[in-house]
Amino acid sequence: MILKFFASVRKEAILMLRDKAGLAILFVMPMALILIMTLLQDNTFKALEENKIEILLVNKDSGTLGKAIHKGLTEADFFQITDKLEDDTLTEKSAYKKVASGAYQMAIVIPEGATDYIQQVVTHKINTQLPGLQEPVEEDTKIDLTKGVNVKIFFDPVTKNSFKQSVHSALKEFTSKIEAEMAFNIYGKLFKDMFEIEVQQPESFSSIITFTEEYATNLNSKIIPNSVQHNVPAWTLFAMFFIVIPLAGNIIKERESGNVLRLKTMPGSYTAVLLGKLSIYLIICIIQAALMIAIGVYILPLFGLPSLMLGTNLFALFIIVLAAALAATGFGVAIGSIATSHDQASIFGAVSTVILAALGGIWVPVFIMPEVMQQISILSPLNWALNGFYDIFLRDSGTLDIMPYVIKLMIFCIVSIGVSYFYNKFNRSIS
Amino acid sequence: MSNRSYIEVENISKIYPGADIFAVKDLSLSIDKGEIYGLLGPNGAGKTTTISILCSLLAQTTGNVYIDSTDLYANVNKIRKIIGVVPQDIALYPKLTAKENLMFFGNMYGIKGSLLKNKIHYYLEYFGLINKINKRIDTFSGGMKRRVNLIASILHKPEILFLDEPTVGIDVQSRNVIIEFLHELNKKGTTIVYTSHHMEEAQNLCSKIGIIDKGDIIAEGSPDQLLKKNCNCKNLEDVFLHLTGRQLRD
Ligand SMILES: Nc1ncnc2c1ncn2[C@@H]1O[C@H](COP(=O)(O)OP(=O)(O)OP(=O)(O)O)[C@@H](O)[C@H]1O
Numbered sequence: 001m002i003l004k005f006f007a008s009v010r011k012e013a014i015l016m017l018r019d020k021a022g023l024a025i026l027f028v029m030p031m032a033l034i035l036i037m038t039l040l041q042d043n044t045f046k047a048l049e050e051n052k053i054e055i056l057l058v059n060k061d062s063g064t065l066g067k068a069i070h071k072g073l074t075e076a077d078f079f080q081i082t083d084k085l086e087d088d089t090l091t092e093k094s095a096y097k098k099v100a101s102g103a104y105q106m107a108i109v110i111p112e113g114a115t116d117y118i119q120q121v122v123t124h125k126i127n128t129q130l131p132g133l134q135e136p137v138e139e140d141t142k143i144d145l146t147k148g149v150n151v152k153i154f155f156d157p158v159t160k161n162s163f164k165q166s167v168h169s170a171l172k173e174f175t176s177k178i179e180a181e182m183a184f185n186i187y188g189k190l191f192k193d194m195f196e197i198e199v200q201q202p203e204s205f206s207s208i209i210t211f212t213e214e215y216a217t218n219l220n221s222k223i224i225p226n227s228v229q230h231n232v233p234a235w236t237l238f239a240m241f242f243i244v245i246p247l248a249g250n251i252i253k254e255r256e257s258g259n260v261l262r263l264k265t266m267p268g269s270y271t272a273v274l275l276g277k278l279s280i281y282l283i284i285c286i287i288q289a290a291l292m293i294a295i296g297v298y299i300l301p302l303f304g305l306p307s308l309m310l311g312t313n314l315f316a317l318f319i320i321v322l323a324a325a326l327a328a329t330g331f332g333v334a335i336g337s338i339a340t341s342h343d344q345a346s347i348f349g350a351v352s353t354v355i356l357a358a359l360g361g362i363w364v365p366v367f368i369m370p371e372v373m374q375q376i377s378i379l380s381p382l383n384w385a386l387n388g389f390y391d392i393f394l395r396d397s398g399t400l401d402i403m404p405y406v407i408k409l410m411i412f413c414i415v416s417i418g419v420s421y422f423y424n425k426f427n428r429s430i431s
Numbered sequence: 432m433s434n435r436s437y438i439e440v441e442n443i444s445k446i447y448p449g450a451d452i453f454a455v456k457d458l459s460l461s462i463d464k465g466e467i468y469g470l471l472g473p474n475g476a477g478k479t480t481t482i483s484i485l486c487s488l489l490a491q492t493t494g495n496v497y498i499d500s501t502d503l504y505a506n507v508n509k510i511r512k513i514i515g516v517v518p519q520d521i522a523l524y525p526k527l528t529a530k531e532n533l534m535f536f537g538n539m540y541g542i543k544g545s546l547l548k549n550k551i552h553y554y555l556e557y558f559g560l561i562n563k564i565n566k567r568i569d570t571f572s573g574g575m576k577r578r579v580n581l582i583a584s585i586l587h588k589p590e591i592l593f594l595d596e597p598t599v600g601i602d603v604q605s606r607n608v609i610i611e612f613l614h615e616l617n618k619k620g621t622t623i624v625y626t627s628h629h630m631e632e633a634q635n636l637c638s639k640i641g642i643i644d645k646g647d648i649i650a651e652g653s654p655d656q657l658l659k660k661n662c663n664c665k666n667l668e669d670v671f672l673h674l675t676g677r678q679l680r681d
């Protein structure tokens with residue numbers, strides 16, 4: 001049994017090493033895919049990750065309004081504020097040009113003396129509310145109440161309405177805050193003058209009603225992977241499942257050549273031979289995974305991409321790789337047993353791998369799929385394995401956390417091998 | 432029990448799944464120890480099917496096979512140790528060398544180490560292939576492949592050797608060395624069961640011949656007996672045509 005097993009391992013290893021084209025497909029193809037797809041999708045993922053609107057801010061106001069808008073926009077998560085250009089020439093005109101040329105999505109111009117103006121208007125309003133309390137305002141300093149403060153916003157014409165809306169509402173929020181703050185200050189001064197009461201300034205004028213937003217997804221995840229964190233495990237899995245093609249081909253070739261017949265006339269069971277074969281393909285899968293992950297860690301940074309962070313649970317990583325490898329080889333055995341010809345196995349193997357990959361979120365990540373597809377994706381073993389990788393890379397999950405995925409992959413492997421066992425037993429006349 | 436021959440086949444029938452006719456129908460034959468038994472018949476007569484059942488590759492639909500007085504299917508593993516099978520199609524890995532193939536199949540029979548290496552060298556030498564020991568099978572000619580195909584089945588010194596058309600499609604030289612080898616093997620005590628389309632070869636080699644047609648044995652006996660029974664015939668080919676007719680087969 002042991003001798004048979006090792007003889008089989010040896011034989012498969014030699015066959016594998018002689019099949020240069022097969023090796024190239026198994027190793028070079030996924031390496032190229034990882035590199036190309038990661039680079040291609042880098043910007044898409046960045047957009048998903050940050051989703052920030054780039055805004056030019058021309059602040060001509062030296063008072064609190066300008067400062068508050070600047071602070072508010074900076075603190076809001078979805079804006080990227082620029083208030084200085086490299087050549088230090090940020091004016092209303094240059095800002096307009098920048099937006100017109102598409103370099104920025106919008107520009108906000110806060111006019112000179114805006115704070116002073118608001119201060120005056122608020123004071124005036126309070127004075128008319130409580131006549132006689134303040135010294136009358138002299139004629140020449142009288143303000144034009146109809147003028148208002150005109151904050152200008154330039155939009156890139158392609159800017160979406162929803163973006164405009166969010167800028168508008170953000171600005172409205174800041175300005176009304178400022179107005180309230182000023183009114184409060186004036187009333188405070190008034191109280192002090194009239195009743196000698198020191199009014200305590202509230203520390204901030206943050207809103208009483210707040211809103212929190214969250215993406216509701218089935219992944220119970222707010223963490224979205226970056227391009228590297230998605231593409232490296234995704235294409236690694238794709239490559240690992242691609243092994244069904246050479247593996248199924250190998251099984252069929254052996255069967256067609258009559259070698260299986262010869263092997264079956266020999267004492268002892270054929271299982272040892274099959275196990276030897278599977279071990280080699282399993283090892284290939286693990287080498288593939290190691291190589292792809294190494295590319296994520298060491299090669300992708302050379303192309304200006306972020307390096308792949310492996311998390312701290314390397315053992316968990318090994319377990320998910322092993323489980324995925326077992327699922328892939330099991331699937332290969334099933335296809336090799338059921339397909340009747342080499343061509344059929346290649347076509348069916350390739351098509352089913354691509355479909356399972358697409359469903360599993362290899363091409364298009366699950367979290368940006370439509371709801372229905374997200375539900376369907378749960379059926380793909382590549383999805384289970386990919387979620388295992390996400391958990392390890394993004395949440396630093398341990399071996400226990402990924403067990404649900406590991407168990408599903410193991411069941412898939414066992415079912416595949418069971419199917420091929422029974423198929424062989426009942427559909428082929430070989431005892 | 433004791434009146435059974437070394438290989439005793441009792442009324443076996445075989446229908447392949449999905450097929451509508453019997454590939455082998457109610458076939459019986461007996462082979463003594465030390466015999467060279469030739470199974471001759473036209474294409475599709477059921478030779479491969481019969482030999483596959485005898486070497487435990489295929490389960491018969493009905494009937495019994497006894498080898499050395501034990502039921503084949505009750506003792507498959509025991510019997511598999513003492514038989515060797517040379518398949519009709521070349522059953523070797525084309526991408527492996529002659530040596531790698533033979534090492535693999537030797538290991539499969541539980542032979543290893545220098546014993547196996549010596550055997551491989553001995554047989555490759557015998558069959559004139561020693562200078563090709565490290566060449567891949569896919570670079571071999573048909574005759575060379577046939578010879579390696581035979582060696583792969585005898586490394587474990589089987590007591591019974593089954594050969595399905597071992598000399599098909601090869602030149603006279605290859606054929607002669609194979610026939611010569613089978614003679615020698617038989618002299619050392621190996622029982623041989625073989626199929627062929629080559630009448631002259633069978634007439635010279637076999638101690639007993641069964642002529643099979645449409646899944647059943649239609650005549651059986653030593654070459655001389657067969658010639659005597661069909662007294663107008665000069666050679667086995669005439670007997671064969673006399674018995675099986677001139678009609679073409681599928
Ligand atoms: N796997 C199979 N499935 C269905 N029918 C089969 C199968 N193998 C053989 N047969 C049929 O069984 C019959 C006997 O075939 P078999 O291969 O035993 O003949 P044979 O005497 O070896 O022929 P040949 O001289 O061409 O090798 C034929 O009619 C054949 O078509």
Ligand SMILES: [Mg+2]
Binds near residue numbers: 478480519595
């Ligand atoms: Mg045949």
